[in-house]
Amino acid sequence: MKIKQIKVFVCSPGRNFVTVKVITECGIYGVGDATLNGREQAVATYLQEHVAPCLIGRSAHDIEDIWQYLYRGVYWRKGAVNMAAIAAIDMALWDIKGKAAGLPVYQLLGGKSRKGVTLYAHANGENIADTLDKAEQLKNAGFKAIRLQSAIPGLAVTYGVLGDKKDYFELQGNRPLPPEEEWSTQKYFAMVGDLFAQARARLGNDVELLHDVHSRLTPIESARLGKMLEPYNLMFLEDASMAENQDNYQVIRQHTTIPLAIGETYNTIWDCKDLIQNQLIDYIRVAATHAGGITSLRRIADFASLYNVKMAPHGAPDLSPICFAAHSHLNIWAPNFGIQEFVGLGNEQSQQLFQQSITVENGMAYVSDAPGLGVDFNEEAAEQFPYKRSYLPVSRLEDGTLWNW
Numbered sequence: 001m002k003i004k005q006i007k008v009f010v011c012s013p014g015r016n017f018v019t020v021k022v023i024t025e026c027g028i029y030g031v032g033d034a035t036l037n038g039r040e041q042a043v044a045t046y047l048q049e050h051v052a053p054c055l056i057g058r059s060a061h062d063i064e065d066i067w068q069y070l071y072r073g074v075y076w077r078k079g080a081v082n083m084a085a086i087a088a089i090d091m092a093l094w095d096i097k098g099k100a101a102g103l104p105v106y107q108l109l110g111g112k113s114r115k116g117v118t119l120y121a122h123a124n125g126e127n128i129a130d131t132l133d134k135a136e137q138l139k140n141a142g143f144k145a146i147r148l149q150s151a152i153p154g155l156a157v158t159y160g161v162l163g164d165k166k167d168y169f170e171l172q173g174n175r176p177l178p179p180e181e182e183w184s185t186q187k188y189f190a191m192v193g194d195l196f197a198q199a200r201a202r203l204g205n206d207v208e209l210l211h212d213v214h215s216r217l218t219p220i221e222s223a224r225l226g227k228m229l230e231p232y233n234l235m236f237l238e239d240a241s242m243a244e245n246q247d248n249y250q251v252i253r254q255h256t257t258i259p260l261a262i263g264e265t266y267n268t269i270w271d272c273k274d275l276i277q278n279q280l281i282d283y284i285r286v287a288a289t290h291a292g293g294i295t296s297l298r299r300i301a302d303f304a305s306l307y308n309v310k311m312a313p314h315g316a317p318d319l320s321p322i323c324f325a326a327h328s329h330l331n332i333w334a335p336n337f338g339i340q341e342f343v344g345l346g347n348e349q350s351q352q353l354f355q356q357s358i359t360v361e362n363g364m365a366y367v368s369d370a371p372g373l374g375v376d377f378n379e380e381a382a383e384q385f386p387y388k389r390s391y392l393p394v395s396r397l398e399d400g401t402l403w404n405w
């Protein structure tokens with residue numbers, strides 16, 4: 001089963017996705033997601049110019065050796081571009097192995113550990129009442145866990161919530177450069193306690209609540225937030241502070257029992273090694289697309305399980321349905337699975353491009369028994385959705401200081 005050809009596509013069915021197709025001599029092919037939001041072409045070029053030529057003629061069955069070849073074999077380890085490229089090749093090879101064996105990927109990982117994958121949905125509102133209206137609808141639709149985000153009074157824009165919501169779910173219109181958004185920690189604190197107090201009063205206690213801070217707080221501010229939200233029993237607080245310095249989480253941890261989650265931008269196990277080993281977090285949010293594929297997420301899951309850390313993979317709209325399929329296979333297997341972020345199965349255009357076999361019912365995802373990843377990519381449709389340059393917004397404090405993402 002030698003690799004014959006590797007094709008790379010950059011398409012925009014509403015937002016940009018980088019997709020890889022690895023084709024073998026016997027005709028079996030596999031697909032992978034290499035989307036790096038705002039830097040898509042860098043990964044596509046890296047794959048085309050530097051990765052693909054080295055893989056032609058190798059056995060598609062050698063998943064581990066190819067992973068090591070692209071990671072250890074290259075002087076430049078880690079990095080967002082490199083690891084997204086490795087990830088896409090890795091997913092495609094697992095897809096191929098599953099198809100060759102006639103088995104879904106979760107069977108190759110060790111089989112099912114649960115009936116279905118619990119999802120958390122997003123309730124984003126322009127004010128607290130709006131957020132809670134949406135949360136109530138999601139709860140009535142069967143979701144058992146809901147992330148609450150609400151606009152911050154006094155700021156013109158709140159990421160993904162108020163202002164141009166296209167920042168979050170779609171491309172940013174015709175703006176050629178990254179939009180800039182203001183952040184105020186003081187204004188945020190004036191809103192966030194009320195959001196969760198009202199949420200528990202209105203939604204009751206039989207639903208899990210979550211919240212994403214997008215790393216806007218310093219560690220001691222995160223500690224204060226954790227203490228403030230403890231009475232509302234959150235499933236987790238996500239990306240409270242940056243953890244480039246993994247010791248930051250010691251500061252948060254020593255003050256609060258709120259469960260902590262982080263990891264959506266991590267590229268390797270090394271980015272979260274200390275956080276996991278020192279039990280400074282409760283959920284690790286690595287994405288297969290950004291942290292080196294199924295091979296590396298499996299390794300992170302096993303390592304995390306030794307320290308009571310659960311998997312909660314990233315599931316934003318900038319990960320393609322191929323990544324969602326890869327996560328679903330990992331999630332149904334991982335003994336230490338926690339929860340999967342979920343923002344829907346994609347718009348109509350995206351569904352034309354990607355054929356997904358996962359079903360979602362009552363806030364749970366169910367993986368099909370189709371061989372491989374169970375997701376396909378329609379090459380013909382790809383031409384209808386050309387790439388459009390687009391950026392994530394940049395965050396600044398009210399005095400103009402550039403701030404954390």
Ligand code: GCO
Pocket residue numbers: 037160212214264314315316317318341392
């Ligand atoms: C999430 C993420 C998204 C990111 C996006 C950036 O938890 O869903 O934080 O909100 O902003 O994935 O590319």
Ligand code: MG
Pocket residue numbers: 212214238239264
């Ligand atoms: Mg997040």
